[in-house]
Amino acid sequence: MLAEDRLNAIVTMVQQAGSVTVPELAEALGVTASTIRRDLQALDRAHRIAKVHGGATSLERAHVTRDLTINERSDLHNDDKERICARAAALVEPESFVYIDSGSTTLRLIEHLPRLEGVTYVTDSVLHAQHLALRGMRTVVLGGELKPETEALVGPDALATLDRYNFNCGFWGSNGIAAEQGLTTPDIEEAQVKRVSMRHTAKRFVISDASKFGMVAPVKFADFRDATIITAGEVPAKYQSMDNVITV
Amino acid sequence: MLAEDRLNAIVTMVQQAGSVTVPELAEALGVTASTIRRDLQALDRAHRIAKVHGGATSLERAHVTRDLTINERSDLHNDDKERICARAAALVEPESFVYIDSGSTTLRLIEHLPRLEGVTYVTDSVLHAQHLALRGMRTVVLGGELKPETEALVGPDALATLDRYNFNCGFWGSNGIAAEQGLTTPDIEEAQVKRVSMRHTAKRFVISDASKFGMVAPVKFADFRDATIITAGEVPAKYQSMDNVITV
DNA sequence: TGATTAGTGCGCATTTGTGCGTATTTGCGT
DNA sequence: ACGCAAATACGCACAAATGCGCACTAATCA
Numbered sequence: 183m184l185a186e187d188r189l190n191a192i193v194t195m196v197q198q199a200g201s202v203t204v205p206e207l208a209e210a211l212g213v214t215a216s217t218i219r220r221d222l223q224a225l226d227r228a229h230r231i232a233k234v235h236g237g238a239t240s241l242e243r244a245h246v247t248r249d250l251t252i253n254e255r256s257d258l259h260n261d262d263k264e265r266i267c268a269r270a271a272a273l274v275e276p277e278s279f280v281y282i283d284s285g286s287t288t289l290r291l292i293e294h295l296p297r298l299e300g301v302t303y304v305t306d307s308v309l310h311a312q313h314l315a316l317r318g319m320r321t322v323v324l325g326g327e328l329k330p331e332t333e334a335l336v337g338p339d340a341l342a343t344l345d346r347y348n349f350n351c352g353f354w355g356s357n358g359i360a361a362e363q364g365l366t367t368p369d370i371e372e373a374q375v376k377r378v379s380m381r382h383t384a385k386r387f388v389i390s391d392a393s394k395f396g397m398v399a400p401v402k403f404a405d406f407r408d409a410t411i412i413t414a415g416e417v418p419a420k421y422q423s424m425d426n427v428i429t430v
Numbered sequence: 431m432l433a434e435d436r437l438n439a440i441v442t443m444v445q446q447a448g449s450v451t452v453p454e455l456a457e458a459l460g461v462t463a464s465t466i467r468r469d470l471q472a473l474d475r476a477h478r479i480a481k482v483h484g485g486a487t488s489l490e491r492a493h494v495t496r497d498l499t500i501n502e503r504s505d506l507h508n509d510d511k512e513r514i515c516a517r518a519a520a521l522v523e524p525e526s527f528v529y530i531d532s533g534s535t536t537l538r539l540i541e542h543l544p545r546l547e548g549v550t551y552v553t554d555s556v557l558h559a560q561h562l563a564l565r566g567m568r569t570v571v572l573g574g575e576l577k578p579e580t581e582a583l584v585g586p587d588a589l590a591t592l593d594r595y596n597f598n599c600g601f602w603g604s605n606g607i608a609a610e611q612g613l614t615t616p617d618i619e620e621a622q623v624k625r626v627s628m629r630h631t632a633k634r635f636v637i638s639d640a641s642k643f644g645m646v647a648p649v650k651f652a653d654f655r656d657a658t659i660i661t662a663g664e665v666p667a668k669y670q671s672m673d674n675v676i677t678v
Numbered sequence: 679t680g681a682t683t684a685g686t687g688c689g690c691a692t693t694t695g696t697g698c699g700t701a702t703t704t705g706c707g708t
Numbered sequence: 709a710c711g712c713a714a715a716t717a718c719g720c721a722c723a724a725a726t727g728c729g730c731a732c733t734a735a736t737c738a
Contacts, residue, residue, distance in 0.1 A: 184449050185695070186482040204715080214697055219716070229564070235704065236715070308556040308571065315578040323556065323583055325573030325591045330563040335571055339591055343573045346587075433685070452725080462687055467726070483694070484725070 188213070189221055189230075196231045196238050198293065200286075203237035240286075262391045262414035267291045269430045270353055270389045270412050276300055281352030281379050282310055284334035284372070287389050288355050289313065304347060306340055306375050309333040329371070336371035344378045351385035354409065357399040359390060361420070364406045366399035373401040380404055392417045436461070437469055444479045444488050451485035489579075510639045510662035515539045517678045518601055518637045518660050524548055529600030529627050530558055532582040532620070535637050536603050537561065552595060554588055554623050557581040577619070584619035592626045599633035602657065605647040607638060609668070612654045614647035624651040634658065640665045 188211055195202050195210065207218045226233035231240060267287070271294035274280055278300075282288050284307035292313045295303070303314050304322040310333075314321040326340030354376055358366035365388060367373050380386050386408060392415035411427045421427050436459055443450055443458065455466045474481035480489055515535070519542035522528055526548075530536050532555035540561045543551070551562050552570040562569040574588030602624055606614035613636060615621050628634050634656060640663035659675045669675050 184451060184482060184484045184487070186484075186487050187449050215715085216698075216717095217696060220695085308559055311556055311576050312581070315576045315581075318578070321576040321578075322585075322587070323571065323573055323576050325571055325587065328559050328563045328569040328571050330566070330569075333560070333563075337570075339570070339573065339594075343587055343591075463725085464688075464727095465686060468686085 183211075185221075189225060192218075192221055192225060192238070193230050196240050197289075201234075201237060201239040206237070263287060263290055265414050265430045266389050266391065266412050267294045269428070270387055271295050273351060273385070273387065274298060274301060275350065278302075278350035279304065279347070281305070281347075281349040281383055282307075282314070283352070283354040283376060283379065284310060284332055285355030287391075288353055291353055291389060292317065295319065304349065306335045306379070307333050308335070324375075329369075332369070332372065334372055334375070336375055340375050341378050344375070344382055347382055349379075349383040351387065352379060352383040353387050353389055354380065356388050356390055356394060356403075358397040359388070359394045359406070359411060359421075360396055360398050361406050361424075363398045364402045365404040365409065366397075366402050368399045368401065370401050373403040376403040380408060386410065387412055389413075391415055395421050433469075437473060440466075440469055440473060440486070441478050444486050449482075449485060449487040454485070511535060511538055513662050513678045514637050514639065514660050515542045517676070518635055519543050521599060521633070521635065522546060522549060523598065526550075526598035527595070528552065529595075529597040529631055530555075530562070531600070531602040531624060531627065532558060532580055533603030535639075536601055539601055539637060540565065543567065552597065554583045554627070555581050556583070572623075577617075580617070580620065582620055582623070584623055588623050589626050592623070592630055595630055597627075597631040599635065600627060600631040601635050601637055602628065604636050604638055604642060604651075606645040607636070607642045607654070607659060607669075608644055608646050609654050609672075611646045612650045613652040613657065614645075614650050616647045616649065618649050621649040621651040628652055628656060635660055637661075639663055643669050 191211060192207055195207065204215050204218050204222070208215045211218070222231065222233045222238050225231045225238070231238045267290050270291055274296055276298040280301060280303050282292065282303055282305040284305070289310055292310060295317070297318060302320045302322060304324065305311050305314065306324045308323065308328065311321050311323045324335050324340040324343045326335035327337040328335055356365045357368055360366070367376065380403070388409045388411045390411065390413050392413050395413070395418050407426060409426070412430065413427065414430045417427065417429055422429065439459060440455055443455065452463050452466050452470070456463045459466070470479065470481045470486050473479045473486070477489065479486045515538050518539055522544055524546040528549060528551050530540065530551055530553040532553065537558055540558060543565070545566060550568045550570060552572065553559050553562065554572045554574070556571065556576065559569050559571045572583050572588040572591045574583035575585040576583055604613045605616055608614070615624065628651070636657045636659045638659065638661050640661055643666050655674060657674070660678065661675065662678045665675065665677055670677065
């Protein structure tokens with residue numbers, strides 16, 4: 183196996199799992215931990231993954247929760263997320279115009295998206311766009327100012343572009359999901375983009391693990407009833423019976 | 431077997447497998463590893479594959495890998511390019527609105543750009559945008575469809591966004607530079623973006639090594655006189671005396 | 679026909695990648 | 709705060725891959 187291929191394999195594993203330990207990688211790729219460590223150094227320098235004590239995590243995860251060790255891998259939601267994304271991806275229909283919001287959950291969704299005829303994906307995240315294009319999807323990027331932390335595009339240009347589009351369906355992430363306070367997120371500008379993009383979408387889906395139910399972030403971008411929520415895991419009883427909540 | 435056929439065979443194998451080793455190719459094509467290595471060098475120079483230690487990988491796969499590794503491979507024009515970029519970067523003034531075209535030379539330019547007060551950089555390349563944002567620059571991305579090969583944005587959305595902007599200065603790459611045929615590039619859509627972006631820019635600079643002089647690519651995006659060309663190396667005598675050519 | 683040139687194979691010095699042992703650092707539980 | 713176990717960094721040795729010069733062959737052209 184080419185060293186280059188091994189590097190790509192590591193990136194793939196990290197992206198899919200969210201985080202991996204050094205021994206796991208060494209075992210999977212048939213090389214020693216030393217080599218893995220050297221690889222991780224190189225990949226970290228190239229900003230393709232984030233190296234942490236014990237292994238590596240994907241970049242999105244790394245910047246959300248600053249320098250945590252591999253120990254606290256929140257892979258608890260891992261299986262859940264996989265199921266959520268698989269379910270959500272099945273909702274995309276041929277010949278449709280699909281919006282993909284920025285965020286780590288929707289990034290995961292991209293891995294599951296079908297390569298259907300005539301589907302165009304539109305996103306506000308340059309990172310998501312790269313992944314989509316890499317998978318051979320027809321990809322459109324909103325314009326606007328690039329927020330370094332989230333790789334998301336915001337501002338009047340992003341909003342103006344959205345105003346010209348109408349999507350068949352779309353997928354969003356949400357930091358908070360509550361019946362009264364609605365769907366919430368920490369950033370004002372990103373909330374605007376979410377709000378406008380939802381307004382131009384016929385079928386709106388929020389994909390999220392169960393931990394977000396009952397949480398409230400600073401800025402509201404939609405009412406609870408505005409989207410169908412696809413989730414999995416321990417959903418609070420209060421939300422389980424709601425008819426816009428799908429638990430997989 | 432013709433050498434040319436062998437080169438094509440190598441490209442095909444690399445494309446299909448994603449990556450191959452030197453011994454594999456030598457075995458399959460009945461030549462020694464030395465010959466394969468020479469072939470890979472040539473194909474890498476022609477950007478048909480990416481040569482890596484131990485073999486070669488397809489460009490798509492390598493793109494991600496090579497991208498963010500800032501220390502690009504040292505080719506012949508390396509010193510020249512450094513000088514060109516340093517000279518060009520010095521032209522950016524505080525409080526200005528600057529356009530950065532996609533391409534490998536302009537990517538190099540980004541590393542030299544000053545972190546001045548009130549400067550906003552606008553680009554049609556998601557890759558360039560990521561680098562700019564990473565360096566802490568205020569960064570704006572044009573919208574539009576993402577071309578996977580070049581990571582550049584094209585189409586009506588990109589052009590519409592450009593129509594709303596007016597830049598103080600801008601930097602472009604060019605595949606061909608000729609007095610009669612003007613500035614040329616291989617891709618029609620990217621040519622459109624170059625053309626419109628130049629139209630909205632006061633001070634236009636093309637940065638290029640000397641090898642592009644006299645070359646002509648399929649699509650013209652500007653007249654020779656439309657931009658100041660910053661270059662270095664063995665510039666043909668015919669162009670040396672022109673007053674819009676700066677040799678560093 | 680003889681000279682020139684591009685392409686190929688081979689040997690050798692150098693560079694690069696990998697694994698292992700050891701000293702040091704880090705994180706976690708007491 | 710402390711100690712222990714795990715993870716890491718560093719140096720070294722070995723193997724693999726590479727680049728380069730040289731010799732040889734085949735094709736081209738005067």
